[in-house]
Amino acid sequence: MTASPSESGRARRSPEREPPEDLHLWKLPRGRHGLPREVVAQSQRERLLAAVVRVSAAQGYQATSVADVLGAAGVGRESFYKHFKDKEDCFIAANDALLGALEERVTEAYETPGSWPDRVRNGLAVTLEWFAADPDIARVMMIEMGTVGPIASDRFRVTFRRFIALLDDGREFIESAPDLPNLASIAGGAVFARVYEEVALGSVAELPNLLPQLTFELLLPYIGEDAAREEQRKATKEMNKF
Amino acid sequence: MVAMRHESGSIREEPGVLAPSVPWDIGAQSQRQRILGAMAKSCADKSFPRATIADIVERAHISRATFYKHFENKRECFDAAVEAFLAELAATAVEAHSGADSPAEALRGAIAAVLDLLAARPAYAKLALIETPVIDPAPIGGYRDAVVEALEADWKSEKGSKRSGADARIAFGRAQVLVADHLAAGRAKELPVLLPELVYIALLPFAGHDDALKHATQGR
Numbered sequence: 165m166t167a168s169p170s171e172s173g174r175a176r177r178s179p180e181r182e183p184p185e186d187l188h189l190w191k192l193p194r195g196r197h198g199l200p201r202e203v204v205a206q207s208q209r210e211r212l213l214a215a216v217v218r219v220s221a222a223q224g225y226q227a228t229s230v231a232d233v234l235g236a237a238g239v240g241r242e243s244f245y246k247h248f249k250d251k252e253d254c255f256i257a258a259n260d261a262l263l264g265a266l267e268e269r270v271t272e273a274y275e276t277p278g279s280w281p282d283r284v285r286n287g288l289a290v291t292l293e294w295f296a297a298d299p300d301i302a303r304v305m306m307i308e309m310g311t312v313g314p315i316a317s318d319r320f321r322v323t324f325r326r327f328i329a330l331l332d333d334g335r336e337f338i339e340s341a342p343d344l345p346n347l348a349s350i351a352g353g354a355v356f357a358r359v360y361e362e363v364a365l366g367s368v369a370e371l372p373n374l375l376p377q378l379t380f381e382l383l384l385p386y387i388g389e390d391a392a393r394e395e396q397r398k399a400t401k402e403m404n405k406f
Numbered sequence: 407m408v409a410m411r412h413e414s415g416s417i418r419e420e421p422g423v424l425a426p427s428v429p430w431d432i433g434a435q436s437q438r439q440r441i442l443g444a445m446a447k448s449c450a451d452k453s454f455p456r457a458t459i460a461d462i463v464e465r466a467h468i469s470r471a472t473f474y475k476h477f478e479n480k481r482e483c484f485d486a487a488v489e490a491f492l493a494e495l496a497a498t499a500v501e502a503h504s505g506a507d508s509p510a511e512a513l514r515g516a517i518a519a520v521l522d523l524l525a526a527r528p529a530y531a532k533l534a535l536i537e538t539p540v541i542d543p544a545p546i547g548g549y550r551d552a553v554v555e556a557l558e559a560d561w562k563s564e565k566g567s568k569r570s571g572a573d574a575r576i577a578f579g580r581a582q583v584l585v586a587d588h589l590a591a592g593r594a595k596e597l598p599v600l601l602p603e604l605v606y607i608a609l610l611p612f613a614g615h616d617d618a619l620k621h622a623t624q625g626r
Contacts (some may be wrong), residue, residue, distance in 0.1 A: 237499045344603050344622070353584055361579070381573065384572060392571075
């Protein structure tokens with residue numbers, strides 16, 4: 165019932181997909197460098213952030229030690245504690261950085277002029293591409309964040325609310341939008357639940373193929389059956405362009 | 407209804423808070439439930455990775471040895487708590503669901519009962535809806551599939567039902583996100599207020615947007 169992408173879709177999309185530019189930052193740099201001290205410090209911090217993401221995705225946040233992160237980053241213990249209080253601090257900082265980057269991209273896509281449904285679809289497309297681009301990052305942001313503890317859980321919830329709040333512009337543009345207090349959460353919850361499921365299953369590469377179905381599910385509570393169906397058709401066309 | 411369930415000795419939210427007239431044969435079964443309740447509480451306060459067996463046995467007022475008589479480890483206890491609560495949710499929904507005039511009414515009754523139960527057992531609710539998906543998505547996935555299957559059977563014979571393009575499994579996900587968000591914000595007591603929205607969500611795949619909305623807002 166849930167749209168499972170066709171074999172051909174899988175073959176078509178996966179090999180050519182490159183992680184977005186700002187995700188390259190998160191590839192662990194290798195080799196030695198002869199850079200000024202501030203740049204080294206900055207790059208040390210970035211290496212640690214990248215390392216905590218990679219290691220947590222591979223073995224789970226709880227099973228990750230600071231030593232593991234140091235090993236992966238090629239950074240000394242003393243430097244680690246110059247940048248971060250502890251493992252949790254480092255992990256949450258990595259998430260904040262990732263979320264900041266995702267939010268920037270989504271907001272930019274959403275604010276590109278167009279009809280409200282078009283803007284929603286563009287924001288959704290960027291979100292799906294983001295999570296598809298890097299399974300480690302997807303896993304850390306969606307799943308591992310939930311294993312850290314109360315601070316991370318609060319952060320997670322607040323972020324979800326912020327994304328949801330973007331959507332609620334819809335009330336302004338769609339006069340017939342139903343008067344339900346949690347309409348934005350009902351709409352956005354469809355995407356969250358579906359993305360979460362794919363990430364948990366480790367099948368993030370399929371996410372961009374869900375654009376038409378999730379465009380429908382996301383817009384349905386605001387614009388109703390027929391209009392959402394029309395947007396789904398547009399999303400299919402949009403997707404087939406690439 | 408909730409009080410009755412407490413008296414009949416089903417899952418207890420408050421471990422160790424026993425009625426004054428504790429039956430003389432209060433035995434292994436209730437001890438086990440006390441441990442499960444303590445597990446749920448401990449997870450609700452600290453999250454599963456930080457919950458310790460020391461904390462659980464203290465909350466349940468039992469010895470460590472007693473814990474290991476029932477469970478081999480923390481994870482086994484966690485799984486048992488989730489399973490017990492999901493079973494109780496399902497039983498509650500089925501009971502409230504029976505005897506209604508239409509599938510829509512049945513659904514509304516079942517959702518209302520489930521929301522009451524979640525509101526009465528916030529620790530278990532958090533365990534099932536927030537902790538479980540992270541630890542192991544299988545139990546909730548299984549629960550979801552059972553709910554969807556039951557609803558599809560209900561609506562199959564319903565005349566005039568307009569099947570929407572909305573996916574029933576995604577609808578379950580919407581409900582889960584909405585409820586989990588309230589639980590995480592410490593708003594468990596307000597869950598019953600979500601009835602109209604959850605009726606809308608649940609009816610969406612089976613009755614379509616317009617009818618789902620009508621049912622949701624009826625009696626306002």
